[in-house]
Amino acid sequence: MIAEIGLAVLWMAAALALLQLFAGISALRPGGKVLAGVVRPLAVMQGALVAVSFLALIDLFLETDLSVKLVAANSHSMKPFIFKLAGTWGNHEGSMLLWVTIMAVSGGIVALVEKRLREDTLIATLAGQAFVSLGFYAFLLLSSNPFERLPEPAPDGMGLNPLLQDIGLAFHPPTLYVGYVGLSVAFSFAIGALVTRDVGPAFARAMRPWVLGAWIFLTIGITAGSYWAYYTLGWGGWWFWDPVENASLMPWLAATALLHSVSVLASRNALRAWTVMLGVIAFSMSMVGTFLVRSGILTSVHAFAVDPERGSFILALLAIYIGGALALFGIRASTVTEGERFSPVSREASLVFNNVMLCGILGIVLLGTLYPLLTEAFGAKVSVGPPYFNPVSAIFAIPMMMVMTVGPLLRWRKDNPGRITATVAVPALLAALALLAVVVFAPGIRLLPMLGIAVGIALAVASWFPLRGRNLRRTPINVWGMVISHFGIAVALLGAASESAFSTERLAAMNVGDVQSVGPIELKLLSIEPVAGPNWTALEATVSASYKGGEPVTLHPQARTFSSPPGERTESALHTRWNGQLYAVLGNEGEDGRWQMRFWWKPFVPLLWLGGLLVAFGGLLALLGRVAKDIKRLRVFDKLAYRKSRLEQLK
Amino acid sequence: MSLLIKRIALAVLVLFAAPLAAQDLLPPAPYAYKQLEDPAQEAKAQALMETLRCLKCQSQAISDSDAPMAGDMRHQVRTRIKAGEDPEAIRTWLIERYGDYVSYAPQNKPIMWPLFAAPLVILLLAGILLRGRFRKAAKSEKAE
Numbered sequence: 001m002i003a004e005i006g007l008a009v010l011w012m013a014a015a016l017a018l019l020q021l022f023a024g025i026s027a028l029r030p031g032g033k034v035l036a037g038v039v040r041p042l043a044v045m046q047g048a049l050v051a052v053s054f055l056a057l058i059d060l061f062l063e064t065d066l067s068v069k070l071v072a073a074n075s076h077s078m079k080p081f082i083f084k085l086a087g088t089w090g091n092h093e094g095s096m097l098l099w100v101t102i103m104a105v106s107g108g109i110v111a112l113v114e115k116r117l118r119e120d121t122l123i124a125t126l127a128g129q130a131f132v133s134l135g136f137y138a139f140l141l142l143s144s145n146p147f148e149r150l151p152e153p154a155p156d157g158m159g160l161n162p163l164l165q166d167i168g169l170a171f172h173p174p175t176l177y178v179g180y181v182g183l184s185v186a187f188s189f190a191i192g193a194l195v196t197r198d199v200g201p202a203f204a205r206a207m208r209p210w211v212l213g214a215w216i217f218l219t220i221g222i223t224a225g226s227y228w229a230y231y232t233l234g235w236g237g238w239w240f241w242d243p244v245e246n247a248s249l250m251p252w253l254a255a256t257a258l259l260h261s262v263s264v265l266a267s268r269n270a271l272r273a274w275t276v277m278l279g280v281i282a283f284s285m286s287m288v289g290t291f292l293v294r295s296g297i298l299t300s301v302h303a304f305a306v307d308p309e310r311g312s313f314i315l316a317l318l319a320i321y322i323g324g325a326l327a328l329f330g331i332r333a334s335t336v337t338e339g340e341r342f343s344p345v346s347r348e349a350s351l352v353f354n355n356v357m358l359c360g361i362l363g364i365v366l367l368g369t370l371y372p373l374l375t376e377a378f379g380a381k382v383s384v385g386p387p388y389f390n391p392v393s394a395i396f397a398i399p400m401m402m403v404m405t406v407g408p409l410l411r412w413r414k415d416n417p418g419r420i421t422a423t424v425a426v427p428a429l430l431a432a433l434a435l436l437a438v439v440v441f442a443p444g445i446r447l448l449p450m451l452g453i454a455v456g457i458a459l460a461v462a463s464w465f466p467l468r469g470r471n472l473r474r475t476p477i478n479v480w481g482m483v484i485s486h487f488g489i490a491v492a493l494l495g496a497a498s499e500s501a502f503s504t505e506r507l508a509a510m511n512v513g514d515v516q517s518v519g520p521i522e523l524k525l526l527s528i529e530p531v532a533g534p535n536w537t538a539l540e541a542t543v544s545a546s547y548k549g550g551e552p553v554t555l556h557p558q559a560r561t562f563s564s565p566p567g568e569r570t571e572s573a574l575h576t577r578w579n580g581q582l583y584a585v586l587g588n589e590g591e592d593g594r595w596q597m598r599f600w601w602k603p604f605v606p607l608l609w610l611g612g613l614l615v616a617f618g619g620l621l622a623l624l625g626r627v628a629k630d631i632k633r634l635r636v637f638d639k640l641a642y643r644k645s646r647l648e649q650l651k
Numbered sequence: 652m653s654l655l656i657k658r659i660a661l662a663v664l665v666l667f668a669a670p671l672a673a674q675d676l677l678p679p680a681p682y683a684y685k686q687l688e689d690p691a692q693e694a695k696a697q698a699l700m701e702t703l704r705c706l707k708c709q710s711q712a713i714s715d716s717d718a719p720m721a722g723d724m725r726h727q728v729r730t731r732i733k734a735g736e737d738p739e740a741i742r743t744w745l746i747e748r749y750g751d752y753v754s755y756a757p758q759n760k761p762i763m764w765p766l767f768a769a770p771l772v773i774l775l776l777a778g779i780l781l782r783g784r785f786r787k788a789a790k791s792e793k794a795e
Contacts, residue, residue, distance in 0.1 A: 241710070383752050392770050
């Protein structure tokens, strides 16, 4: 019964979206004002209905209703509660329903709270949102129905991939999805403003919290995903330039550029066309990412050809939305004026430079990800990996980070280069000193980590300069946000550079009682014992580790064997110190009865994820600062309007 | 007593694991999970392994994988480095054996040229875009 309710409600929501689109379109035509009032309520109702449908699916998973095909294929009665819950979105159909749910609920929230934007622009935005949702409703209902029943209930479920049975990964996809879909709101705003020719600061202010919010979630999602890969894959790698990772990085790059450009538009009324264009690109990248991940095209073009229905569907959606938006942009771009001018030495110019660099990285990542697919069409099977992505993205990233040290110190519109020479000299000097120190103390270091450390140190210091000469208590909270985010980028860069330059590895076959060392750490294998969890059994090693002869700590790396579905996974053990992380893995038993152990000492590697979290935290501060300001401004407007009406009454 | 139970449990676990291990009866590869004695050689091998693709995994280098085939390839790389072969010669040998797909480092072949040209093209476009933008700005400023 629950499944039928879920499906019925989903159809109703799709119908409301259709209604919302038509009401929106007719409200924008001359003489269609009557319908203007229904668009907002429709958006809210649509959001509520989809939420009910998603709750129904969660309920089916929690109860493990095995008469539903999706549950039988992806869940198992023995699975822990949290993974039953996460199983709801740990599969194709469920994740698409989650996508539509977040999209419709955000549309509902826009309809409820957005009061600053011109009413016709808002209606066009909601109509745009409905138009985008409709494609995904069609996709869900016609080719990936999550509520499909089985003719006969299955005896038990197939279970969830053991790699995914991890608390970090349970919340990783929804985090990224909130980010992806938040960008759909930005996209709809861009479309709405293009339709009503209303690209200006008010539009930018309405769009900004959504871009910021989406960007925060993407940042957290990518950081968490990287940490998950680091500790579950068991080899200490944290970024593989895997197409799935690139699929989340591309929207982040576009959103970062959009975030900065939308701020310029909101406060300086410049970069109008550029902001709209980035709004279109950012959501396009979300859809390209979803297409890459969901169509199966990644493993091979041939996997795509085996089940082309879903892939073709998403490809068609991509073509309609991206093509449509670009066409609209092409038609209307001439009516969107550039906005305020600025000189080559100004804060706007530094932001434009970095936007262009971000788009450059985006272009490289997109091309590198798609290139093997393109060559496969010509019959050549090739790989594009870190040896390409690392240096080529650095071509853009290093100049960008150098400009980042200076940009926030420049004045808007036009600045005198002489004014900031002294301020620029400090980070430049620091970078030079760092470079020298690295060359002296770590000879033979590769070029990229060396540059990374130099630029990272310069940026880590320079990112605090915007606070200079300010009363720290009165500094707007969004300025703090910017400072912390930029500092976070420097911290993450230092972590990454240090990991790639200074990691040491020790692979060893050990008997119980043997001693080994990795970097400054001495290790002793104390015992190997079997342990059991709710749906797995494991061998657990007990290893004691002592840093430079200090007090030893014990670590417990495991090799887990899952029963439903069968699978294996290493559970690495980590020991974090202020200056790095020890990473221990228990491998197989060798032929001679010794255990294959793997150890890494990775200096300062935790900075990588700490930096990611700092970036997200800075974003959160900026969002809070902006929202607080907006609320204040609304109150002032309300008061003014109230006084005005009182005055008119008195007259 | 408890030791006995542990031993039995261990034996049972190993029994369960045995069929999994038996699936891949590759020749023994001592250097799959063992480093070379000479740190300089090991560093060379490591740098090469990071740029070779594990053919059985999704987007992992052979230095990052538990797959038996990756282990076998690690053994090959380390043995050849130990014998004094040049890393690029080993890459060429692997490419001859498995095709371009095995190398993450793009090879100098016509089909890869567009990929190498891409950053230059993007830089050029960015240059034109920025220049056009600021030239217009400078002009309009003079006009003011």
